Amino acid sequence: MKQTVLVSGGAGYIGSHTAVELINAGFGVVIADNLSNSDMSGVEGVRKITGVDVPFVNVDCCDKEAFSKVFEQYDFDSVIHFAAYKAVGESVADPMKYYRNNLLSFMNVIDLMREYGRHNIVFSSSATVYGEADQLPVTEQTPRKPATSAYGNTKQMCEDILRDSVAAYEALNGIALRYFNPIGAHPSALIGELPRGVPQNLVPFITQTAAGVRECLSIFGDDYPTPDGSCLRDYIDVVDLAKAHVVAIARMIDGKSKTRYEIFNVGTGNGTSVFELVRGFERVNNLKLNYKVAPRRPGDVVAIWADTALANEELGWKAERSLDDTLASAWAWEKHVRGL
Numbered sequence: 001m002k003q004t005v006l007v008s009g010g011a012g013y014i015g016s017h018t019a020v021e022l023i024n025a026g027f028g029v030v031i032a033d034n035l036s037n038s039d040m041s042g043v044e045g046v047r048k049i050t051g052v053d054v055p056f057v058n059v060d061c062c063d064k065e066a067f068s069k070v071f072e073q074y075d076f077d078s079v080i081h082f083a084a085y086k087a088v089g090e091s092v093a094d095p096m097k098y099y100r101n102n103l104l105s106f107m108n109v110i111d112l113m114r115e116y117g118r119h120n121i122v123f124s125s126s127a128t129v130y131g132e133a134d135q136l137p138v139t140e141q142t143p144r145k146p147a148t149s150a151y152g153n154t155k156q157m158c159e160d161i162l163r164d165s166v167a168a169y170e171a172l173n174g175i176a177l178r179y180f181n182p183i184g185a186h187p188s189a190l191i192g193e194l195p196r197g198v199p200q201n202l203v204p205f206i207t208q209t210a211a212g213v214r215e216c217l218s219i220f221g222d223d224y225p226t227p228d229g230s231c232l233r234d235y236i237d238v239v240d241l242a243k244a245h246v247v248a249i250a251r252m253i254d255g256k257s258k259t260r261y262e263i264f265n266v267g268t269g270n271g272t273s274v275f276e277l278v279r280g281f282e283r284v285n286n287l288k289l290n291y292k293v294a295p296r297r298p299g300d301v302v303a304i305w306a307d308t309a310l311a312n313e314e315l316g317w318k319a320e321r322s323l324d325d326t327l328a329s330a331w332a333w334e335k336h337v338r339g340l
């Protein structure tokens with residue numbers, strides 16, 4: 001077995017998929033999660049898919065004392081830090097909840113890595129740091145725009161915390177992965193996204209509408225300056241995204257980083273409109289979706305998609321799963337959750 005990786009937030013959507021891909025690639029995994037926005041089904045799914053009895057610690061990364069026990073107990077040199085709140089609207093309504101949780105947990109990870117002599121960290125950043133970009137597609141050099149939510153601000157601040165920490169502490173190597181719009185589920189349908197309450201993101205709302213849990217999907221705006229009037233996003237399959245974490249960790253372990261702090265976009269390089277996504281979902285899964293056009297959602301950017309050249313060249317990583325397969329996997333997962 002290769003080295004062990006601590007996956008904070010590993011019971012959640014992207015964390016659980018990444019745990020699976022790490023194990024598939026021969027890494028050991030320890031999952032730390034306080035289950036604040038997930039449950040044990042994510043961990044059990046990882047164990048079932050891989051056949052490995054992955055260790056799980058129920059701990060809040062904001063509780064440094066409790067979190068330090070994970071560093072005492074397990075021998076890992078690398079950390080992938082997913083543990084964070086991620087609801088944009090909630091972060092606007094309750095910014096302190098986001099600053100306290102997302103910043104403190106990340107600072108604790110870095111402090112503990114230093115205290116316990118651990119070296120490599122991947123941080124979950126987001127395309128949200130680009131805001132409404134002046135040029136498309138966005139490269140890693142595209143200037144960040146001032147954040148429009150506390151959530152987005154925590155992503156920018158954590159990137160800066162990582163940059164400054166790596167600059168100051170020689171033993172530390174960091175990679176920030178800027179995710180575009182992660183969707184879909186593992187082909188086994190044993191793990192996937194489990195939003196609590198009314199989904200805020202497009203694909204979970206679509207699958208819940210198809211399952212009859214929601215009556216009607218609202219398409220937020222059809223009068224944007226885009227070919228069909230709806231917003232454009234770069235929808236990245238969650239398994240492809242998970243694999244980007246594996247190559248990022250391996251790059252640091254193998255000493256292949258060009259600089260000790262690096263940033264990579266993780267997307268497909270394609271912009272897809274909301275209408276295209278909805279129609280694709282209907283076609284691939286052979287069903288009709290109840291939807292209507294609704295007013296624009298405040299805060300939405302018109303269009304964003306990734307330039308993925310840097311990840312392709314430096315990480316040797318490329319999105320592989322087709323949008324059709326991803327949309328089929330999202331529906332298979334929803335059916336699994338609903339017992340359909």
Ligand code: UFG
Nearest residue numbers: 088126128200201202203205218219220231233274297300
């Ligand atoms: N949309 C709808 N109806 C819905 C939900 C979404 O039409 O019920 C549209 C949105 O208006 C947007 C597109 O679908 O045009 C995608 O919306 P999501 O909420 O799925 O994703 P966002 O692009 O808004 O969110 C992403 C990430 C966040 C990040 C945010 C920055 O999921 O983590 O970008 O704006 F913060």
